[in-house]
Structures are given as C-alpha cells and as structure tokens.
Amino acid sequence: MQVQLKVNGKAASLDVPPNTLLVTAIREHLRLTGTHVGCDTAQCGACTVLINGKAVKSCNTLALQHPGAEITTIEGIAAADGTMHPMQAAFKDCHGLQCGYCTPGMVMSAIDLCTRHPGASETEIREQLEGNMCRCTGYQNIVKAVQQGGAAMASSQGQASTATASA
Amino acid sequence: MGASDLSRLPHIGESLRRKEDYRFLTGSGQYTDDIQLANMRYAVFVRSPHAHAAIRSVDVSRAEGMPGVVKVFTGKDVEGKMGGLPCGWLITSTDGTPMKEPPHPILAQGKVRYVGDHVAMVVADTVQNAKDAAEAVEVDYDVLPAVVDVREAQKGPGLHEAAPDNHCYKWAIGDKAQVDAAFARAAHVTTLDLTNNRLVPNAIEPRAAIGSFDRSKDEYTLYVANQNPHVERLLMTAFVLGLPEHKVRVIAPDVGGGFGSKIYLYAEDVALTWAAKQLNCAIKWTCERSEAFLCDAHGRDHVSHAEMALDKDGKFLALRVHTDANLGAYLSTFSTAVPTILYATLLAGQYTTPLIHVEVDAWFTNTAPVDAYRGAGRPEATYLLERLVTRCAWELGIPQDEIRKRNFITQFPYQTPVALQYDTGDYHACMDKAKSLAEVGGFEARKKASEAKGLKRGIGYSSYIEACGIAPSNIAGALGARAGLFECGEIRVHPTGSVTVFTGSHSHGQGHETTFAQVVAGRLGIPVENVDVVHGDTGRVPFGMGTYGSRSISVGGAAIMKALDKIEAKAKKIAAHLMEASDADIEFEGGEFKVKGTDKKIPFGQVALTAYVPHNYPLDKLEPGLNETAFYDPTNFTFPAGTYIAEVEVDPATGTVRLDRFTAVDDFGTIINPMIVEGQVHGGLAQGIGQALMENCVYDRESGQLLTGSFMDYAMPRCDDLPSFRIGNHVTPCTHNPLGTKGCGEAGAIGSPPAVINAVLDALKDLGVKDLDMPASAPRVWQAIQQAAH
Numbered sequence: 001m002q003v004q005l006k007v008n009g010k011a012a013s014l015d016v017p018p019n020t021l022l023v024t025a026i027r028e029h030l031r032l033t034g035t036h037v038g039c040d041t042a043q044c045g046a047c048t049v050l051i052n053g054k055a056v057k058s059c060n061t062l063a064l065q066h067p068g069a070e071i072t073t074i075e076g077i078a079a080a081d082g083t084m085h086p087m088q089a090a091f092k093d094c095h096g097l098q099c100g101y102c103t104p105g106m107v108m109s110a111i112d113l114c115t116r117h118p119g120a121s122e123t124e125i126r127e128q129l130e131g132n133m134c135r136c137t138g139y140q141n142i143v144k145a146v147q148q149g150g151a152a153m154a155s156s157q158g159q160a161s162t163a164t165a166s167a
Numbered sequence: 168m169g170a171s172d173l174s175r176l177p178h179i180g181e182s183l184r185r186k187e188d189y190r191f192l193t194g195s196g197q198y199t200d201d202i203q204l205a206n207m208r209y210a211v212f213v214r215s216p217h218a219h220a221a222i223r224s225v226d227v228s229r230a231e232g233m234p235g236v237v238k239v240f241t242g243k244d245v246e247g248k249m250g251g252l253p254c255g256w257l258i259t260s261t262d263g264t265p266m267k268e269p270p271h272p273i274l275a276q277g278k279v280r281y282v283g284d285h286v287a288m289v290v291a292d293t294v295q296n297a298k299d300a301a302e303a304v305e306v307d308y309d310v311l312p313a314v315v316d317v318r319e320a321q322k323g324p325g326l327h328e329a330a331p332d333n334h335c336y337k338w339a340i341g342d343k344a345q346v347d348a349a350f351a352r353a354a355h356v357t358t359l360d361l362t363n364n365r366l367v368p369n370a371i372e373p374r375a376a377i378g379s380f381d382r383s384k385d386e387y388t389l390y391v392a393n394q395n396p397h398v399e400r401l402l403m404t405a406f407v408l409g410l411p412e413h414k415v416r417v418i419a420p421d422v423g424g425g426f427g428s429k430i431y432l433y434a435e436d437v438a439l440t441w442a443a444k445q446l447n448c449a450i451k452w453t454c455e456r457s458e459a460f461l462c463d464a465h466g467r468d469h470v471s472h473a474e475m476a477l478d479k480d481g482k483f484l485a486l487r488v489h490t491d492a493n494l495g496a497y498l499s500t501f502s503t504a505v506p507t508i509l510y511a512t513l514l515a516g517q518y519t520t521p522l523i524h525v526e527v528d529a530w531f532t533n534t535a536p537v538d539a540y541r542g543a544g545r546p547e548a549t550y551l552l553e554r555l556v557t558r559c560a561w562e563l564g565i566p567q568d569e570i571r572k573r574n575f576i577t578q579f580p581y582q583t584p585v586a587l588q589y590d591t592g593d594y595h596a597c598m599d600k601a602k603s604l605a606e607v608g609g610f611e612a613r614k615k616a617s618e619a620k621g622l623k624r625g626i627g628y629s630s631y632i633e634a635c636g637i638a639p640s641n642i643a644g645a646l647g648a649r650a651g652l653f654e655c656g657e658i659r660v661h662p663t664g665s666v667t668v669f670t671g672s673h674s675h676g677q678g679h680e681t682t683f684a685q686v687v688a689g690r691l692g693i694p695v696e697n698v699d700v701v702h703g704d705t706g707r708v709p710f711g712m713g714t715y716g717s718r719s720i721s722v723g724g725a726a727i728m729k730a731l732d733k734i735e736a737k738a739k740k741i742a743a744h745l746m747e748a749s750d751a752d753i754e755f756e757g758g759e760f761k762v763k764g765t766d767k768k769i770p771f772g773q774v775a776l777t778a779y780v781p782h783n784y785p786l787d788k789l790e791p792g793l794n795e796t797a798f799y800d801p802t803n804f805t806f807p808a809g810t811y812i813a814e815v816e817v818d819p820a821t822g823t824v825r826l827d828r829f830t831a832v833d834d835f836g837t838i839i840n841p842m843i844v845e846g847q848v849h850g851g852l853a854q855g856i857g858q859a860l861m862e863n864c865v866y867d868r869e870s871g872q873l874l875t876g877s878f879m880d881y882a883m884p885r886c887d888d889l890p891s892f893r894i895g896n897h898v899t900p901c902t903h904n905p906l907g908t909k910g911c912g913e914a915g916a917i918g919s920p921p922a923v924i925n926a927v928l929d930a931l932k933d934l935g936v937k938d939l940d941m942p943a944s945a946p947r948v949w950q951a952i953q954q955a956a957h
Contacts, residue, residue, distance in 0.1 A: 034194015100191025101423025
C-alpha cells in the first residue's frame with residue numbers, strides 16, 4: 001500500500017505491506033539506519049523518532065498510520081553542513097554515549113523532552129527518560145547531556161527569536 | 168618507554184572527546200543489521216519450545232513450499248559436515264580426568280536441551296517469509312523431564328550421554344588439609360550460604376550476523392556483532408568447518424555493546440557462513456530481543472557455601488568455599504573457565520588470608536549456556552567474599568570498614584594462596600578516599616533523618632579486586648586455555664606523517680579509537696586527529712584476541728607501545744642519516760628528532776616522508792617505509808582494586824529499596840582518558856546495581872520455560888533507578904606493562920553488588936533480617952522482613 005511521508009524534510013512515497021512498522025519503513029525502505037531496533041516489546045526506546053515533533057517509538061506504530069506526517073530521524077537533525085544539533089553536541093561533550101546503539105533514540109527523546117520541558121531538573125529528566133534504555137553509560141552522563149543540550153537549545157532558540165525580532 | 172615516562176606525554180590523562188562519537192550521534196554508524204548486501208536472503212531459526220525433548224522427526228516439506236523460501240536446513244543437513252561448537256578452556260577434574268565435553272551441535276541432533284535450542288534454519292527472501300515458514304516447520308517432540316536448578320541437577324535427568332549425572336567437572340584449588348586444620352583451631356567461624364543469581368547480558372544491540380560467499384574467489388565473509396573477530400574465525404574455521412583461515416574474513420563493524428555476550432562463537436554464525444556457500448548468496452540473521460533472552464549466553468548462576476575462620480581479633484585465618492556452578496545445557500566458549508580460573512583464584516580478595524581452599528562442581532542443566540558476563544568469575548568471587556567479610560564483622564562486633572583494614576594486604580608483590588601474585592596496590596588509600604567521598608561521618612545523622620520518615624537506612628562496603636588484562640599465554644595454557652592470550656598492534660605511518668593503527672582489540676563502546684589514538688599521538692608528538700584506529704576486521708588487522716576481561720589497553724595498548732618502540736628505533740636511524748649523526752646521539756621528543764648537544768633537529772613528518780621517498784636514505788642499511796607490527800604477551804595479570812560504599816533507604820512497609828548514594832574509588836593504574844574511564848565505571852555500576860536490586864533470570868522449575876523472556880519480565884535498570892555516582896581514584900601504576908594501566912571496564916559490575924546487599928542488610932539488621940539473596944526487589948525484601956518478624 002502507498003503512504004506519503006515527509007522524512008527529514010523530504011517527501012517520501014512508500015509502497016509497503018500494510019503490516020509494516022514505521023521503524024521498518026525507515027530502516028529497510030528508506031535505508032535510514034540510524035534508527036535502531038533494540039527490543040520487540042516497545043520497552044527500550046532505541047527506535048524513537050519524532051512524528052510531527054513528538055517522540056514516538058517507531059517499533060510500536062505502523063507506517064500506514066501516519067499519512068502526511070513529518071518524521072524526523074537522527075539523520076535529520078544536524079545542520080546541512082554537518083554541524084551537530086545542540087543535543088548531539090551535548091551528548092558528545094558530556095560523554096553521554098558509549099556503544100552508540102541506544103543513542104539516536106535517546107537523543108530524539110531528549111530533544112522532545114527539552115522542547116516540552118525547558119529547564120527540566122535532574123529528577124524530571126530521569127523520570128522522563130525512563131522509556132529509553134542504555135546498557136553502557138549508567139545514565140549519569142546522559143542526564144548531564146540532556147541538561148546541557150536543553151540549555152543550548154533554549155539559548156539557540158532565544159538567539160533565533162532575537163534574530164527574527166531584529167530582522 | 169616506561170609507565171613513569173608516559174604520564175609526561177601530551178594527551179595522556181586528558182579527557183579528550185571521542186573521535187567515534189560523530190558517526191554514532193548522526194546515525195552514520197554501521198552496525199551489522201545496517202549492512203545490506205546484494206543478493207541477500209534472510210534467516211530465521213526454528214527454536215525448541217521445550218527445555219528437554221527427543222526429536223522424533225522434523226518435516227520441512229510444507230515450509231519449503233511457502234512463498235519466498237529458499238531452503239530449510241535441519242540437523243540432518245549438517246550432520247557429519249561440520250563439527251560442534253568447541254569449548255575454549257579444558258578443566259581437569261581433581262581426580263585427573265578431563266571435564267566432560269559433550270557435543271554441541273550447530274543444529275540439534277536427535278535431542279533439544281533448552282528452550283531456544285536450534286532445530287532448523289529457514290532461509291527466505293524476506294524476514295517475514297522466513298518467519299512464516301519457520302511456523303510451518305513441523306517438529307515431533309517427545310518431551311522429557313527437565314532440570315534447571317544447579318542444586319537439582321545432580322539428581323537428573325541426565326542431558327548428555329557423555330555426562331549422565333550432569334556433572335561436568337569437580338575442580339579444586341588450595342591446601343584442604345591445612346585449611347581444615349586452621350578451622351579446627353580458629354577462635355571464630357562465620358558461615359554463609361548464598362546464590363549469585365543468573366543474569367542476561369542484554370547489550371542493547373541484539374546479536375546479528377551476515378554470512379556471505381564469493382564463488383569466484385572461494386571466499387567467505389562473516390559480518391557479525393562480535394567482540395573478537397579473529398578468535399571467531401579461528402574457532403569457526405579450525406574447529407567447526409575445517410576451512411583454511413585465509414578463505415574466511417570476519418568483520419565485526421560497529422558493535423552495540425557486548426559485556427561478554429558477544430565473545431562467543433554461536434551456532435547461528437557458523438550456520439550462516441556455511442549456508443552462504445550452499446546457497447551461493449548472502450544470508451542475514453538479526454536476533455530479536457525475546458530470542459536473545461533464550462539463546463545468548465547468560466551470566467553468573469552460582470550457589471555457594473562459604474566459611475571464614477578468624478582469630479579473636481578479626482584476622483582471617485582460612486577460607487573454605489564450595490560452589491556449584493550452572494553451566495547450562497552446553498559448554499559455551501569460556502564457560503568452564505568462569506567458575507574456576509576466573510573465580511576461585513580471586514577469592515583472596517584484598518586480604519592476607521593465608522589459607523584458602525575452594526572446590527567447584529560444575530553441572531549441566533536444561534537452560535541456556537552460561538558464560539562470562541561483565542567481570543566473569545570476579546563478580547562471583549567478590550560477592551561471596553565481601554558478603555562473608557561483612558558478616559564476619561557483624562558477628563564479631565567490628566565495623567565493616569575496620570575488619571577490612573585489619574586484613575588488607577600492604578606489602579607488594581603479594582603471593583596469594585590461590586595462584587595469583589598481585590604486583591601493586593594501595594587498598595588503605597582507596598578505602599580512605601571512598602569513606603571521605605561517601606561522607607560516612609554523616610551516616611548516623613542521615614540514618615536518624617530516615618528513621619524520622621519511617622525508613623531504614625543502611626551502609627554497605629565492598630573492597631574488590633580483579634585480575635584483568637588476561638593473560639600470560641603460558642599461564643593460561645597451564646590452566647587449560649586452548650588459545651594464547653596476547654595481543655597484536657600494527658602502526659602504519661603514512662608518507663605525510665599521519666598514522667593508522669591496526670589493533671587486535673575490539674571496541675564495542677569503550678572508545679578505543681580515542682584512547683589508543685591518544686597514546687600514539689602522544690608518543691609520536693603528532694595531533695590526535697592525525698591518528699586513526701582500525702579494529703574488528705580479520706582482513707585488515709594482522710591478528711588479535713579481542714576485547715574482554717578489561718584487556719584492551721593493558722594488553723592491546725601494550726602491543727601498540729611495542730610497535731611504537733620499533734617505529735621510533737627505525738625513525739631514529741633515518742633521522743641520524745639525515746642529520747649525519749650517530750644513531751646513538753638521536754633523541755626523540757615532542758615530535759622532533761634531535762642530535763644530542765646540538766641544535767640540529769627534524770620533525771617526525773620529515774622522517775616519515777623520507778621513509779617513503781628515499782632519495783636521501785640509508786638504503787644499504789634500512790628498508791624504505793615506516794610500518795611496524797608487534798605482538799605483546801603480558802607477564803602477569805593486572806590487578807585493579809578499589810572500595811565501594813553504598814547507602815540505601817528501605818521502606819519497611821513495602822520493601823522498596825532506594826539507592827541513595829553510591830561511592831566508588833578505584834585503582835586502575837595509569838589513566839589515559841579520565842572521561843572514558845569514568846564512563847566505564849558508571850556503566851559497570853549500573854549493571855552491578857541492576858543485579859543487586861532488580862535483574863534476575865528465572866526459569867520455571869518444572870517445565871524449564873524461561874519466565875523472564877523479555878524486557879517486560881526482566882527488570883533492567885532505567886534512568887530513574889540510579890543515583891548520580893561519587894567517583895574517585897587512587898593510582899598505583901601496574902609494574903609490568905609499558906603503560907602502567909590495569910583495566911577499568913568491569914570494576915563497577917564486580918564491586919557494587921556486595922556493597923548494595925551489605926547496605927540493605929545493614930538497614931534491615933534491626934528488623935532481624937540476616938540474609939537476602941539478589942535481587943533485593945521490593946517483594947523479596949518485604950518477605951524477608953515479614954519472615955524475620957514471625
């Protein structure tokens with residue numbers, strides 16, 4: 001069956017069997033392999049992407065359920081010149097990743113978290129990130145990264161709105 | 168160059184941000200399942216739904232007729248065409264007989280022995296078609312009684328003809344007669360029965376593999392999520408398929424965590440490689456999580472009885488231990504080494520206990536094979552000893568920290584009564600630093616504050632030691648290893664002075680691309696950006712034994728240092744020629760070759776260019792090029808050690824345990840990149856605390872079904888379950904490797920479980936709770952409180 005999506009800003013027309021999970025569409029049909037599969041029970045969050053700006057576990061929803069949706073994957077958040085998104089940069093700076101497998105899902109969740117709750121406390125971040133498992137880091141540096149990345153997002157948005165205002 | 172010179176080099180001790188992170192953070196990493204090959208098919212394994220059954224028949228006719236199905240392989244297809252999976256470590260029983268080593272077939276031969284055992288492999292054009300066809304494979308089973316508990320294993324039923332009593336080996340170390348005599352004259356004896364619960368490693372990347380075959384060259388390639396590709400190739404070619412190694416290339420690309428579970432040669436890897444030639448195509452298999460719970464090697468699963476003999480002052484006189492180890496249904500690659508060489512030899516811990524006797528019985532059960540999981544044997548030893556030591560303290564009325572200090576080893580080198588010789592350490596310094604970071608002085612006040620809220624607060628200590636950097640090959644060989652345990656490093660200096668390092672170590676999250684580059688850049692005086700590290704490919708790396716047992720920097724890094732020594736020696740000769748000086752007068756410092764006592768100097772890059780553009784070059788004495796390979800076989804293990812302190816709050820009304828603070832002070836020897844080392848400690852702690860508080864792998868005792876078969880049933884530590892850790896270190900460099908490093912990857916998982924359980928028991932002391940097995944989950948703690956009250 002045909003489904004039209006907008007993935008990382010580009011229109012994508014997919015012909016997929018009706019039972020195709022969104023993560024399968026992203027990985028197998030669009031060959032965007034940054035989104036990972038870590039479990040089969042929607043517990044680990046490695047497959048998290050943004051659907052219309054909200055973090056969703058893409059292993060737990062069908063591609064056909066999202067006609068016309070704007071999907072953002074880990075491949076779609078860096079600038080065109082390769083400069084990392086502030087949250088990506090914060091994960092690197094805070095050593096918020098080790099093997100890197102859970103990382104794309106973690107970063108996408110973190111971006112959504114910081115968009116919804118700018119300035120979230122450590123306790124709030126720990127609660128909100130419960131849907132994403134990391135087996136390597138012990139989470140401490142992930143929490144730091146989310147705090148730092150969230151602050152950078154807020155500040156770059158502030159700069160953007162200032163720039164818009166002055167323009 | 169020795170360890171003492173190393174700390175002066177640029178980049179050593181700097182928390183450089185990781186070179187590998189850009190690709191992981193932008194989704195451009197390449198894990199095995201990300202790889203798509205031309206002409207690729209997909210495999211799904213038909214697995215046994217029974218823990219123990221005879222296979223009467225396997226009918227694949229309906230499955231083979233289904234859409235997209237290429238072929239269904241069964242045990243009959245592979246019988247006689249390949250060997251079974253080999254065990255890498257031969258243990259000799261106390262009576263001199265070799266361990267029982269029953270066949271471990273790639274696809275089941277006549278019998279299945281655990282839920283998840285491989286019965287058939289379906290190959291189809293899509294995963295979905297392969298799954299559908301797997302459902303249509305008709306297997307007629309004659310179900311047999313099963314045994315999953317190591318204590319029940321000896322009563323049968325027997326799993327293997329080669330081991331009808333399920334007994335694999337009885338092994339012992341130490342002088343039993345002297346230990347018994349010491350117990351007879353002891354002022355006090357403390358005893359403890361405890362279980363080290365079975366765990367599932369659960370790297371977030373499930374295992375995956377692609378077998379492929381190139382008929383034009385008669386060459387196989389296996390892409391696989393694996394921690395040691397050369398070992399995988401060696402075992403697969405020499406022991407199972409009988410192929411020449413040069414015709415098989417094993418590539419372990421980015422690997423999403425391993426923790427031991429990706430060390431081993433698994434049946435799936437062999438079946439895919441072999442079938443790729445049969446079908447002349449590439450075949451991918453990606454394990455699903457629920458499947459991984461069934462078929463990845465599990466960890467731990469020891470049941471032990473331990474006794475400590477003490478004098479009246481709390482000095483340890485002798486330790487006596489008996490352990491029953493569950494090996495699962497078959498012998499996995501390192502399984503037999505875990506409860507013996509990697510466990511019993513660590514039971515001296517940090518203490519001067521002069522006499523130790525340990526006896527281990529290893530058993531087969533109808534469960535997934537058990538093998539090394541983060542720490543491998545060392546966590547089991549530390550848990551037993553540190554629980555026992557704390558119990559000794561309580562029985563004698565000595566504080567937990569004080570009894571440890573009274574018994575700490577202070578003179579090095581120290582020969583333990585269980586084979587190992589510790590080269591260096593400072594256990595008092597780690598303890599003191601841990602107490603300070605943990606603010607133990609304020610514990611009583613915090614305990615009162617908890618009591619005011621109706622909560623019980625407890626503090627727990629654990630002073631661990633581990634043997635890392637395995638191993639000296641000759642010692643490993645004497646202890647039963649069927650392989651050497653050295654490492655290989657190659658330094659390839661390019662004409663313009665940039666460098667590619669080829670290492671036999673393998674990174675699956677440890678950040679080797681940064682740490683190893685720091686070492687090389689520091690030594691050569693060049694920017695870290697000019698050094699790239701290649702690992703995980705038998706087609707590019709000369710040889711390697713891989714990453715496990717915290718051996719990468721201490722053994723792999725040491726091999727790189729040896730190769731750098733050779734590079735430096737040759738480069739000095741080239742520099743001497745260029746500056747018309749004697750070789751002996753050349754010094755190399757800060758990336759420049761200098762003639763002693765003069766201002767003559769030339770940079771490393773010029774020497775590199777000269778080696779490849781040898782217009783002015785001592786061609787009569789030296790070959791062109793600047794490329795050196797070294798193998799390093801260590802002379803001893805390394806001995807990281809430390810003291811961990813846990814503080815918990817327990818709600819007696821619900822049994823809920825909250826880890827309030829956790830302090831870890833380690834001695835890892837030289838630290839190359841503190842940020843990466845600290846990250847390794849965090850991860851280890853999360854796994855150790857996970858074992859102590861929530862993780863548990865449970866089989867049904869009657870049916871042998873795995874009850875914790877997914878993340879829905881097996882509690883993994885999540886962000887909200889852990890506090891921020893208090894981390895410190897105290898450095899005593901390792902005395903016998905050129906970097907002075909000891910290894911840091913497993914410490915957290917080794918030291919933390921006893922600290923947490925000791926803290927929980929400390930909290931529950933007043934309620935009369937004396938014992939508790941892991942995990943200290945709320946129902947289990949609540950039950951212990953109720954039982955103590957009645």
